[in-house]
Amino acid sequence: MKNFLKLLILVFLLFPFTSVYSLTIDELFKELDTPQWRDKIVDPAFVGKFKNPDMLSTVVKLADARGYDWRYRIRAIRLLGSIGSPQAEEALLGMFQDPFFHNECPSLKSYVADALGDFKPSMRLLEILKEGLNDPETLVREATARSLGRIKMAEAVKYLKEAFLSEKTLAVRIAIINALKSIGTPEAKNFIKEIASDGNHKELIDVFGSSL
16 A cells, blocks of 8 residues: 555656646637627636636637637637736737738737736737737727726827827727726826817717816
8 A cells, every 4th residue: 555655646746737627629619609608708717727828728729720710719819818817918919919810800809909908007018009009900999999998007198199190980089088088197188188179079079078
């Protein structure tokens, strides 16, 4: 018996236990193939399983899996946002910077921009995310503005102001104003008051709201 116990301990030392969970891309696909997937990807019990590297790697692979149904890739992207770890953030930042990532579906990049708004503010995040304000895709610009409003970095105000002055799409301009309102610095508030009083943005009067 003693020899058996010694052998068992040796096995654990040589082959350390890493994780009970392991999923293939197809298995994760099936996990997310449910009408309740939105509830699932914010359920702490479900999300917690993906904190280890092996499980996280499977989520990244599905998000980046060319040829898979883009609707399920979006679910994996949003799950990465819910996971919220530094590794999940790095994976999303890599996707956001990859010019070929969204070839099969232009809206994929907008979901990456949206998921990045779930992470803690940092200059690295801001410097990469702000590039989405100049993206040719309207949905990406809109999602980027929303996420910049959620991370609430004062340093983002400069880029949001510049983007507003060159932006032609109403939905994106609304998202920019809402982001500035959310950040709420004196610079952001003053900019809103300036554009509200110049008489050129009457279509945004309801968005300005209490900021005036």
